[in-house]
Amino acid sequence: MRITKQRAAENRSRVVAAAAELFREKGFGGIGVAGLMHAAGLTHGGFYNHFKSKDDLEAAACEEVFRQGTSVIGAVAAPEKAADRADALAAYRRRYLSRRSRDATGASCPMVAFGADVSRQAEPVRQAYAKGLRAYLDLFARALRSGDGDAQPTPEQRRRAIAALATLAGALSLARSVAKADPHLSEEILTSALAELEGAAPEGGGERPTAPA
Amino acid sequence: MRITKQRAAENRSRVVAAAAELFREKGFGGIGVAGLMHAAGLTHGGFYNHFKSKDDLEAAACEEVFRQGTSVIGAVAAPEKAADRADALAAYRRRYLSRRSRDATGASCPMVAFGADVSRQAEPVRQAYAKGLRAYLDLFARALRSGDGDAQPTPEQRRRAIAALATLAGALSLARSVAKADPHLSEEILTSALAELEGAAPEGGGERPTAPA
DNA sequence: TGTACATCAGTGAACGCGCGTTCACTGATGTAC
DNA sequence: TGTACATCAGTGAACGCGCGTTCACTGATGTAC
Numbered sequence: 001m002r003i004t005k006q007r008a009a010e011n012r013s014r015v016v017a018a019a020a021e022l023f024r025e026k027g028f029g030g031i032g033v034a035g036l037m038h039a040a041g042l043t044h045g046g047f048y049n050h051f052k053s054k055d056d057l058e059a060a061a062c063e064e065v066f067r068q069g070t071s072v073i074g075a076v077a078a079p080e081k082a083a084d085r086a087d088a089l090a091a092y093r094r095r096y097l098s099r100r101s102r103d104a105t106g107a108s109c110p111m112v113a114f115g116a117d118v119s120r121q122a123e124p125v126r127q128a129y130a131k132g133l134r135a136y137l138d139l140f141a142r143a144l145r146s147g148d149g150d151a152q153p154t155p156e157q158r159r160r161a162i163a164a165l166a167t168l169a170g171a172l173s174l175a176r177s178v179a180k181a182d183p184h185l186s187e188e189i190l191t192s193a194l195a196e197l198e199g200a201a202p203e204g205g206g207e208r209p210t211a212p213a
Numbered sequence: 214m215r216i217t218k219q220r221a222a223e224n225r226s227r228v229v230a231a232a233a234e235l236f237r238e239k240g241f242g243g244i245g246v247a248g249l250m251h252a253a254g255l256t257h258g259g260f261y262n263h264f265k266s267k268d269d270l271e272a273a274a275c276e277e278v279f280r281q282g283t284s285v286i287g288a289v290a291a292p293e294k295a296a297d298r299a300d301a302l303a304a305y306r307r308r309y310l311s312r313r314s315r316d317a318t319g320a321s322c323p324m325v326a327f328g329a330d331v332s333r334q335a336e337p338v339r340q341a342y343a344k345g346l347r348a349y350l351d352l353f354a355r356a357l358r359s360g361d362g363d364a365q366p367t368p369e370q371r372r373r374a375i376a377a378l379a380t381l382a383g384a385l386s387l388a389r390s391v392a393k394a395d396p397h398l399s400e401e402i403l404t405s406a407l408a409e410l411e412g413a414a415p416e417g418g419g420e421r422p423t424a425p426a
Numbered sequence: 427t428g429t430a431c432a433t434c435a436g437t438g439a440a441c442g443c444g445c446g447t448t449c450a451c452t453g454a455t456g457t458a459c
Numbered sequence: 460t461g462t463a464c465a466t467c468a469g470t471g472a473a474c475g476c477g478c479g480t481t482c483a484c485t486g487a488t489g490t491a492c
Contacts, residue, residue, distance in 0.1 A: 026333060027242075027329070027330060027333055029240075029242045029243075030242075030333060105332075111383075111386070111387060111390070112328075112329065113329060114329070114390070115325075115328065115329055115386040115387070115389075115390050116240070116325065116326060116327070116328055116329040116330060116386065116390075117240060117329060117330070118390045119318075119389055119390050119392060119393065120239060120240055120243060123393075123394075126390075126391075126393055126394040127394050129390060129391065129394065130390075130391045130394035130395040130398065133387070133390070133391055133395075133398070134395065134398060137398075158405075159405040159408055159409065160405075160409065162384075162387075162401065162402055162405035162406065162409075163380060163384070163405055163406050163408075163409030163410075165383070165387070166379075166380050166381075166383035166384035166386075166387055166402065166405075166406045167376060167379050167380040167383055168379075168383070169383040169386065169387065170324075170378070170379035170380055170381070170382040170383025170384070170386065171375075171376070171379035171383070173324070173328040173329065173379075173382065173383065173386065174324060174328070174346070174375075174378070174379055174382065176328075176332055177324070177327070177328050177329075177331045177332050177339075177342060177343075177346070178339075178342065178343045178346055179332060180332065180336075180339055181336075181339040181340050181342065181343035182343040182346075182347065185343065185346070185347060185350075188375065189375055189379065192371075192372040192373075192375035192376055192379075193375065193376050193379045195372055195376075196372065196373065196375075196376030197376075
């Protein structure tokens with residue numbers, strides 16, 4: 001039952017998409033080859049027509065997830081005017097630290113979904129992850145540059161981008177880890193981190209709300 | 214070959230200690246019952262004399278790891294004088310965001326080691342984790358209170374404690390995830406987060422190094 | 427204190443199960459003429 | 460354009476393996492007298 005080359009490529013994409021969702025939701029070890037193929041509407045035997053191994057798919061899924069992530073943050077970094085970027089960034093923070101985003105584990109950002117596991121995976125997965133994170137951080141730093149022109153972010157802006165990303169990812173991870181067992185604490189974590197980031201005015205022009213008057 | 218009750222209790226402790234280390238290093242799914250028992254110098258058959266299930270040991274290991282963590286942060290929160298706490302906190306941050314701590318995966322803080330996985334584990338594990346995190350956060354907020362007396366931390370100090378913890382855990386997690394594939398980026402993440410936290414002066418009395426003069 | 431026996435922590439073989447991977451097979455697609 | 464055949468994506472059974480868990484057994488410990 002040979003099928004069209006185009007159809008085969010679509011099938012491969014569906015497997016990668018299913019993996020991108022299910023690996024984030026259940027972890028790399030929490031879903032098997034058979035389950036992934038089934039989620040893509042196929043049987044498990046054909047898996048090795050598309051991928052060298054499960055590791056290979058993990059790397060492909062990692063790339064796919066970062067591709068989505070960089071697309072989102074790319075839109076935040078894109079506006080010409082600094083004020084527009086600041087607005088986009090503020091909206092991004094609020095979305096990132098929302099209950100909706102906390103509970104959408106299958107659509108999560110890769111840093112939170114894969115963070116603890118990626119260093120335990122095979123080398124191609126780690127390479128794909130590192131490459132994705134570099135791209136993501138470069139864009140995030142660009143989103144923080146303060147001028148209206150095309151200037152690259154300063155080292156100071158890059159430093160703050162890294163710290164802000166650590167706070168975002170750390171807070172989402174903490175909030176998610178206690179979401180079921182202590183919803184109140186989970187909420188407190190989200191709102192506290194958000195308040196800190198708003199107060200710290202990552203766009204470089206604002207001031208802390210609690211700063212001495 | 215029945216053994217002393219005291220010896221049996223010591224054996225149980227050794228299994229929990231091995232699990233606390235190996236679960237952090239390899240993840241809950243990365244080490245099996247047989248491997249854990251072997252690491253404690255026993256054979257796997259006796260496992261169920263001490264624990265109801267692997268889940269049960271996971272919860273016990275989680276408690277153990279938080280017991281260690283709260284002991285460390287408790288020492289930071291303990292000093293009577295605010296300046297002593299500030300010094301202890303600064304030392305804690307530098308230790309937490311060091312290469313040594315990044316590479317010591319088996320001795321890691323539970324937020325980074327278990328963060329992504331804990332919400333996928335059985336309920337007792339999530340309960341143990343949530344209880345541990347509450348205790349840890351309470352102490353961390355106490356470490357940030359600014360007065361010399363016995364005063365509880367203010368809501369503002371608690372908020373900043375949560376945000377600082379998110380930054381610490383997020384940065385360590387990011388740094389660890391790219392440690393092998395991109396050591397330079399890993400280092401940059403550690404130093405950037407540390408600089409941001411030093412600048413933000415979490416003890417409440419300092420000022421940002423980049424604040425307008 | 428000494429004796430007799432029940433208890434139970436530890437052992438290692440065995441279980442059923444799900445995993446990643448391999449394989450012979452199918453039959454529509456792609457291609458050579 | 461039509462025909463003949465090689466290709467190869469997909470199927471489902473089968474593989475070896477490691478996992479969590481169970482079990483009959485051992486023998487020193489703990490206890491009742």
